[in-house]
Amino acid sequence: MKLDPKQQTILLELANTERSLDVVGDKAFVTPEREEVDRLLKEQQRMLNASAAAQMAVDDMEAEILRIQEDERKLRKRAADDKAQLSAELDEERRRDLEHDRYSVKSRIADLMGELTECHNQIHALRNNRDNHGARCDEIARKLEAAQRAAEAAEAASSAVQDPAEHIADLRAQLPENVLAEYEAQKNDSDVGAADFNGRTCGGCYIVLSGADQERIRRAPADELPRCPECGTYLIRKQA
Ligand SMILES: [Zn+2]
Known part of the structure; x- marks a missing residue:
């Protein structure tokens, strides 16, 4: 030829x-900037899931604290009732039962106070963890915004470069x-x-x-x- x-x-x-x-x-049309956006989107999804789990752990612990406080309130009322009845009760056997109940109620209140202290210790750590996750979500959102702008700029720049199909048509026209x-x-x-x-x-x-x-x-x-x-x-x- x-x-x-x-x-x-x-x-x-x-x-x-x-x-x-x-x-x-x-693949030639996917810029590295766009790949970075995709990577950040996946990271954001993981972080949002972790953040939701961290919030749920806080919610569970708060519900647990409310339950303990409610139990404590009922037990204290029962202890007060026992005390009031004891001041009026003359029957020895009834008095023994009331004393026994008062004792067991007090011991349950002491147990609850121990649980409550433990819950309060834990909820600080859980709230810190939730706040850290929230801060990292915010940070990823900011990075993602910047990456989106970079990807759009890169795509605008690369579309200014001749489209390969047009380039091919140009070359063919000369042969x-x-x-x-x-x-x-x-x-x-x-x-x-x-x-x-x-x-x-x-x-x-x-x-x-x-x-x-x-x-x-x-x-x-x-x-x-x-x-x-x-x-x-x-x-x-x-x-x-
Ligand atoms: Zn050959």
């Missing part, structure tokens, strides 16, 4: 652009129909179509060619596109 050496550079750029698109596909048809046919055959030749190796299949083949390719006329004897790819030599 014959092609003006100036247009050979265009064909090579077309082949390289199409190859790079095949390799990276849609003769018959060359494009031959290139397409070879691309269907070897996936590459056209590639650079560094003097030794085919840029399509990366096979080091024999000395005789290297020589044949080097000596081909400048407007001729020699083919790789291994894969058939059109080889484009460095322009002198």
Whole structure:
């Protein structure tokens, strides 16, 4: 196949652009800034879940404290009732029962006070933990906001760079129909179509060619596109 050496550079750029698109596909359009946003969104979700769990632990402990306080209030009332009855009761057996009840009520109140102290100690730690989680959620929200702005800026900047599809269309418009048809046919055959030749190796299949083949390719006329004897790819030599 014959092609003006100036247009050979265009064909090579077309082949390289199409190859790079095949390799990276849609991933080429995800900026590192957007990946950072996605990472922060996942981190934020984890932190919100942890924060909700921390709040729930505080709520449970507060409910437990209220329950203990309510039990204590009932027991103190019962102790007061026992005391009032004792001051009027004359029957020995009744008095013994009341004394016994008063004693067991007092001992239960003492147990509850111990539980309450333990709960108060724990709730400080739980509230601290909840507040720390809240602060970290706020921090992630701030980071996320900044990352969103950075991602939008990066996307605006990259869309200012030419769209690969447009670039490809541009390059194709500069090449003769018959060359494009031959290139397409070879691309269907070897996936590459056209590639650079560094003097030794085919840029399509990366096979080091024999000395005789290297020589044949080097000596081909400048407007001729020699083919790789291994894969058939059109080889484009460095322009002198
Ligand atoms: Zn080859």
